[in-house]
Amino acid sequence: MKKIAWITDTAAQLDDAFIQKHDVYVLPLSVVFSDGTYRESIDLTQKEFYDKLREAKASPKTSQPAIGEMLALYEKLEAEGYDSAIALHLSSGLSGTFESAQSAAKMTDFKVYPVDSKIGSFPMVKMIEAGNELLENGKEVEEVVEALKGMTAKAHLSFIPSSLNQLHKSGRVSGTQNFLSNILNIKLVITFVDGITVMKEKVRSNKRAKNNVTEALRADMAAGTVTEVAAIHCNNAVDAETWKNELLQEFPDLKVEVVQLSVCVGVHAGEGTTGLSWLAK
Template sequence: MTDSTASLDPVDAEREGITVVPLKLVIGASTFTEGVDATSDDVASALKEFVPVSTSRPTPDEFGAVYERLAAEGFDAVVSVHLSAEISGTFDSAQLAAREATIPVMCVDSRQVGIATGFAAGRAARVVREGGDEAAAVGAALAAGESSTVLMYVDTLEYLRRGGRVGAAAALIGSALAVKPLLTLRDGMVEPLERVRTTSKAVARLEVLTVQAAEKAQDGFDIGVQHLANPELAQQVADRLAASLGREQVPVNEVGAVIGAHVGPGMLAVTVTPR
């Protein structure tokens, strides 16, 4: 299992045998379910129009209902892989529900966000498919999260500041110097990595750092580009990375609505997960 912030395509999730629990969004006065009736475009439009947007985790009861459904379907155990507990209470909800489940549930804090969490869940699913037990699946998910490199460009730190995902001082410095911040994940938290003066320089630096991360992966790697309302630039970056890394293509998708609510329009991110 994972949650909707993992950015898994429904077809891929079904193929891998991964159950996805959705998070919620509140846009204005209306509540929506990620992946059901709320899209990234909805969030981007709301943010651009200064409509209040907030997010909420699944409740323990919602997780518990899914665990019991899986038990009823005949599963012996569940490995539940989620976004960083430093960023969201989703992992805590999963743990609370796991204590009451009628089958063993092992909750994994990926310490990551977005497709890095998706890659971690995918590694766990692959271990199970190849005959590994739940402990091996947990180990694979933890290793994937720990070794992943997430590099993110945002137009402004304001949206992350509003949600409490970076300190107010970092947002103030970014605004005052008119810089284009590059961010990363360290110890499960979003942290500033570098400050660059222009978008073009920030994107060029992101590409350099991505290639460096990929070159360190001696046994190969998974890679993905994500964006919010920035498809043209995302595709350009993916094409250049594919050429640099000797790949036919690098997958591109729009980040989920929940993460999008915290990073804002224009966000561009690359994830590299060694195999």
């Protein structure tokens, strides 16, 4: 059996146990504040990020891993005896990480298969799990890569920013839109469509926004294609736990996890954001 490595980035938010179990190497995304650049999960914890975000006068930016960092990892994997690597990265609609991986792969003799997840967070975790299972069952790397590409169309992630303040700071909405949303309690439902985030709905009240997201889950549940869901959040575990419990009341057999989103999502969506994510079968 060939020795295959998995590569991803911190958008997947993998824990140490998962990294060890599935032989995953994680490249950090970065956040650029006025006082410097911080690598996610290395230079900056989630708590430290949100503390800095609240105090920041200017909205921070996000940054992808450097090609040199990717090349160094590829060379390291080759030296350690890996035959090849599958590099599953954050959607190319949000970051240049996938394109950088493609460029880096052409600069080395080590065989790397970059895959655009067309999403972030929980579905990336499930893709790595499924891909690893295919490898263990004797599938060739090329077959696994094609299977992963097929999974991207079945991945879902929708979120509801707590307010539009951070979207305004990062230039995504105007000051007028932000003001009116706060006055009228308008909530946005943002979802992934073919790798990019789009505003799906604009509704009054958080309850209506949550129901809009849950309706998409209900449709896939009715088709019998979902067994696991993540209640995702940006430093808002309390509301994510509440949503988890609401889902379990409606779907007692559903496995629901509470998952923290990458701080790079927090840069744009803002603290307090909640949502749901899953990968349909």
